[in-house]
Amino acid sequence: DTEVTQTPKHLVMGMTNKKSLKCEQHMGHRAMYWYKQKAKKPPELMFVYSYEKLSINESVPSRFSPECPNSSLLNLHLHALQPEDSALYLCASSLVQGSETQYFGPGTRLLVL
Amino acid sequence: GENVEQHPSTLSVQEGDSAVIKCTYSDSASNYFPWYKQELGKGPQLIIDIRSNVGEKKDQRIAVTLNKTAKHFSLHITETQPEDSAVYFCAASGYNNNDMRFGAGTRLTVKP
Numbered sequence: 001d002t003e004v005t006q007t008p009k010h011l012v013m014g015m016t017n018k019k020s021l022k023c024e025q026h027m028g029h030r031a032m033y034w035y036k037q038k039a040k041k042p043p044e045l046m047f048v049y050s051y052e053k054l055s056i057n058e059s060v061p062s063r064f065s066p067e068c069p070n071s072s073l074l075n076l077h078l079h080a081l082q083p084e085d086s087a088l089y090l091c092a093s094s095l096v097q098g099s100e101t102q103y104f105g106p107g108t109r110l111l112v113l
Numbered sequence: 114g115e116n117v118e119q120h121p122s123t124l125s126v127q128e129g130d131s132a133v134i135k136c137t138y139s140d141s142a143s144n145y146f147p148w149y150k151q152e153l154g155k156g157p158q159l160i161i162d163i164r165s166n167v168g169e170k171k172d173q174r175i176a177v178t179l180n181k182t183a184k185h186f187s188l189h190i191t192e193t194q195p196e197d198s199a200v201y202f203c204a205a206s207g208y209n210n211n212d213m214r215f216g217a218g219t220r221l222t223v224k225p
Contacts, residue, residue: 004156042202042215043157056212090156099145099164099206102213104156 002027004105006091012111015081021108023074023091031055031097032074034066035090037107043090049074050097081112115140117205119216126193127224134219136203137185143207146186148177151200151218160201161188193223 004025013019023032031050035043048056049068057066063085065077074091088107094100116139126132138146144165149157163170163177163186170177174193179186190197200220206213 006156040218042218045212048212058212099143101147101159101162103159104149106156109154 002103004091004093004103006105006108008108009106010109010111012113013078013081014113015083018077018079020078021076021089021091021110023076023105024072025093025103026072027093027103028071029093029095029103030071031094031100032068033092033094033102034074034076035092037088037090048097055097078110083112086110086112115143115205115207115214117203117214117216119203119219121219122217123220123222125222125224128193128195130193132190132193132197132221132223134188134201134203134221135185136187136205136216138205139184140205140207141184143205145206146177146179147204147213148188149202149204151202157202190221195223195225197221198223
C-alpha cells in the first residue's frame with residue numbers, strides 16, 4: 001500500500017479565516033513533505049519533517065504553520081492567507097529523507113477569496 | 114543547489130508512436146532520479162525511477178536512461194496510448210541534497 005491521503009479535497013477560505021489541511025500515511029515512512037503547486041508549474045517544496053522534527057522550511061511565510069503530531073500525520077495550519085496562496089497543496093512521504101521515493105497524496109485544492 | 118531542466122515543455126504524438134522527454138541536472142551528488150505522471154486534478158504518481166548505479170531501467174512500455182557523465186536522463190514511452198496523456202515531471206535528489214528538485218514538466222498529448 002503506497003497511499004497518502006489528504007483532506008479536504010477542496011477548500012475555500014476568506015483572508016481572515018483559519019483552516020487546516022491534513023495528511024496521513026500508514027507506510028511507516030519517517031519523512032513527510034508539504035508542497036505547493038500552482039497551475040502549469042512543478043511542485044514547490046515548502047516544508048520537510050524528518051522523524052517528526054521540522055527539517056526544512058523553504059522560507060515559507062508564517063501564515064503557513066506546519067505540524068507533525070506523530071509519524072503518520074502531517075498538518076498544515078493556514079491563517080490570514082492571501083489570494084495568491086490559492087494553489088494545489090500536496091503532501092508526500094518517503095521512507096526517510098534524502099534520495100528516497102516520495103509518494104504523493106491527491107492534494108487539497110485551495111481557493112483564497 | 115540542484116537545478117533540473119526538462120525538455121520539451123509540450124509534446125504531441127500519434128497513438129502508437131514513441132515519446133521521449135529529456136532532463137539535465139546540475140549537482141553531481143544527485144543519485145536518484147524519479148519520473149512522475151500527473152493527470153488533471155490529481156497528485157503526481159511515480160511511474161519509474163533510476164539510481165545512479167545503473168544506466169537504464171525498463172518497465173513494460175516505459176524506460177529511463179541515465180548518463181552520469183553528461184548529467185542527463187531521459188524517459189522513453191513506446192506504443193503510446195491516449196491514456197498516457199498527462200504532465201510528466203522529472204526530478205533529482207541525493208543524500209547530500211535534503212530535498213528533491215523537479216523539472217518544469219512536459220505536457221504529453223497522445224492523439225487517437
